[in-house]
Amino acid sequence: MISVINETGTPLTPEQEGLIKKIVKIALEQENKTPNATVDITVVSDEKIRLLNYSYRGIDKVTDVLSFPMTNYDLGEKVPRAGEYILGDIVFSYDMAVLQSKCYGHSLEREIGFFVAHSMLHLLGYDHNNEDNERKMLRKQESILKAANLER
Numbered sequence: 001m002i003s004v005i006n007e008t009g010t011p012l013t014p015e016q017e018g019l020i021k022k023i024v025k026i027a028l029e030q031e032n033k034t035p036n037a038t039v040d041i042t043v044v045s046d047e048k049i050r051l052l053n054y055s056y057r058g059i060d061k062v063t064d065v066l067s068f069p070m071t072n073y074d075l076g077e078k079v080p081r082a083g084e085y086i087l088g089d090i091v092f093s094y095d096m097a098v099l100q101s102k103c104y105g106h107s108l109e110r111e112i113g114f115f116v117a118h119s120m121l122h123l124l125g126y127d128h129n130n131e132d133n134e135r136k137m138l139r140k141q142e143s144i145l146k147a148a149n150l151e152r
Contacts, residue, residue, distance in 0.1 A: 005042045008094045012043065016112060019148065023113050026147045027120035030140070033079060037087040039123065041116065046095040064100060065092040065115040067122035079124055090119040110150045117144040 002021045006012050012020075024039050044052075046062045054060045056068075069088040071077045079087065092115040101111035121137055121144075128134035145151060 001038045003038075003040050005040065006094075007042060007044045007048065010094055016109060019109055019113060020116050023116040023144060023148055024120055026144050027117060027124065030144060030147070031124050033081060033124065034083060034085075036084040037079075038085070039087045039090065039120070041090045041092070043094050044091055046093050049091060049093040049096070052091060062093065062096065064096040065090065065119050067119040069123045069125070071123075071125065073125045088123040090116060090123070092116070092119070106152060107150075110145070110152070113145055113148055113150040114141065117141045117148075120144070 002024050004012070004017050004020050020041055024037075024041070025035060028035055028037055049064075049066065050060065050062045052066055053063045056066065067088065067090055070086045071079050071088070079085070092112070097108060097111045097115060101108045104111070118137075118141055121140055126133070126137045126140065128137050142151075
């Protein structure tokens with residue numbers, strides 16, 4: 001189950017909400033995971049994501065997206081390949097999506113897609129903690145975005 005919760009005063013279009021769900025499904029498919037994962041995506045303001053960033057990471061600044069995996073990869077847990085399970089939560093700032101889409105010169109939909117693809121990979125156990133992992137994660141992000149027709 002994929003839920004999209006919008007806590008901003010700006011409504012998402014049906015197309016944007018559909019895109020968010022599509023990105024989640026593509027990421028699961030490309031990683032050979034069952035589509036029976038529960039993923040909650042919450043869209044928030046800059047102020048809300050700043051508070052969450054401080055609460056969970058101790059960083060008192062606005063960020064674009066946060067991921068909260070239910071699997072503890074540090075303990076060697078793995079995401080199930082079958083059955084129903086809770087994968088985790090994604091929280092992103094709509095304000096940052098708008099700003100960054102303008103800064104990078106691409107559509108708001110591409111930026112939202114990037115946020116969700118990036119976070120889905122974190123929920124699935126990927127990280128960008130070194131150059132090799134970052135390259136691998138970037139390739140996977142681009143593959144997900146390409147499958148969603150969101151290439152640069």
